[in-house]
Amino acid sequence: MSELKPLLKELQSTDLELHALTAERDAIPQKIAALEQELNLLNRRLEEAKQTLTDSRTELKLAELNLTSQEETLVKYNSQLFSAKTNEEYKAFLREIETTERKKNEIEDGIITLMERIEQEEAELAKRKAEKEREESKKKQEIQAVKASQSHLEATIEEVREKYERLRRELPDNILAIYDRIKKNKHGLAVAQILDANRCSGCLNPIPTQQAIEAAHSEELVFCEYCGRILLV
Numbered sequence: 001m002s003e004l005k006p007l008l009k010e011l012q013s014t015d016l017e018l019h020a021l022t023a024e025r026d027a028i029p030q031k032i033a034a035l036e037q038e039l040n041l042l043n044r045r046l047e048e049a050k051q052t053l054t055d056s057r058t059e060l061k062l063a064e065l066n067l068t069s070q071e072e073t074l075v076k077y078n079s080q081l082f083s084a085k086t087n088e089e090y091k092a093f094l095r096e097i098e099t100t101e102r103k104k105n106e107i108e109d110g111i112i113t114l115m116e117r118i119e120q121e122e123a124e125l126a127k128r129k130a131e132k133e134r135e136e137s138k139k140k141q142e143i144q145a146v147k148a149s150q151s152h153l154e155a156t157i158e159e160v161r162e163k164y165e166r167l168r169r170e171l172p173d174n175i176l177a178i179y180d181r182i183k184k185n186k187h188g189l190a191v192a193q194i195l196d197a198n199r200c201s202g203c204l205n206p207i208p209t210q211q212a213i214e215a216a217h218s219e220e221l222v223f224c225e226y227c228g229r230i231l232l233v
Contacts, residue, residue, distance in 0.1 A: 002177060005221075009232050011167040011179065012191035018160045019188060025153045035143050042055055042132045042139075049128040053121040060114045063107055070104040178221070182229055192229040203227035 015073065077097045082088035168176060180191035192202030198212045205226040207215075215222040215231040222231045 003158060004171065008175070008179065008230060009190055009193075011164070011171065013163045013188070014154045014160060014167060014186065015183070016163060018157065018164050021153060021157045021160060025150065028150045028153075032143055035146070036140050037093050039136060039139050042128075043134055046125075046128045046132050049121070049125040049137060053118065053125050056114060056118045056121055060111065060118060061223055062224055063111050063114060067104065067111065070107060071101055074100045074104060157178060175221075179230070186227065190230060191232055192227070194231055194233050200224045200227060200229065200231065204227040207231065 017132065074097065077093055077100060079091075081090065081093045081097065084093055129208070163199055179190045189202055192200045194212050194215060195201050195204075198207045198209060200207055203226050204225060205224065207224065210233070211222055211225070212233075216233045223229065224231050
C-alpha cells in the first residue's frame with residue numbers, strides 16, 4: 001500500500017490536470033466565436049456610420065432641391081407682383097411671397113443644421129474606419145493565437161491522458177474502483193491531503209490526530225469521516 005499511495009496522489013493530480021486542460025480546450029470555440037462577434041460588431045458599426053452619412057447627404061440634396069424650388073417660386077411671384085391688376089391680386093402675391101420667404105428661410109436653417117450634422121457624421125465615420133483597421137488586425141491575431149493554442153492543447157491533453165491511463169493500469173482494480181466511486185460522488189476529487197492543523201483539503205473539516213497518523217504510516221487507506229475522500233499526506 002505504501003507504493004500505492006503515491007500512485008493515488010499522482011493519479012488525482014493528473015486527473016485534475018486533464019480535466020482543466022480539457023475544459024480549456026472545450027472553451028476555445030466560444031472564445032473564437034466571441035472574437036468573431038467583436039469583429040462583426042466593428043463591421044456593423046462602420047456600415048451603420050456609412051449609412052447614416054449617406055442618408056444625411058441624401059437629405060441635404062433634397063433640401064437643396066427644395067431650396068432651389070422655393071427660390072424659383074419666389075422669383076416667379078416677384079415678377080408677377082408688378083403685373084397685378086387689382087389691389088387684391090397685389091396683396092395675394094405679397095402673401096405668397098411672404099410664405100415662400102418663410103419656407104426658404106426654414107429650409108436654409110435646416111441646410112445649415114444638416115451640414116453641421118454631416119460634418120459630425122464624417123468625423124464619426126473616420127473614427128469608425130480607424131477603429132476597425134486598428135481592432136480588426138488585433139482581433140484576427142488573437143483568433144490565430146487561440147487556434148494555435150488549440151493545437152498545442154490537443155497535444156498536451158494526449159500526453160496527459162496517456163499518463164493518466166498508465167497510472168490507472170498500475171493501480172489494483174479494487175483500489176481503482178474505490179477511487180472512481182469517490183471521484184464520481186465528490187465532483188472529481190477522490191483524494192484529499194491533510195493540511196496543517198490536521199484538516200482535510202477536500203472539506204476542510206478537522207481530522208482526528210490518530211487518523212492523521214494512520215494516513216501517514218498505515219498500509220491501509222484512510223478516509224475522511226466527513227467527506228469520505230481518501231486521505232494522504
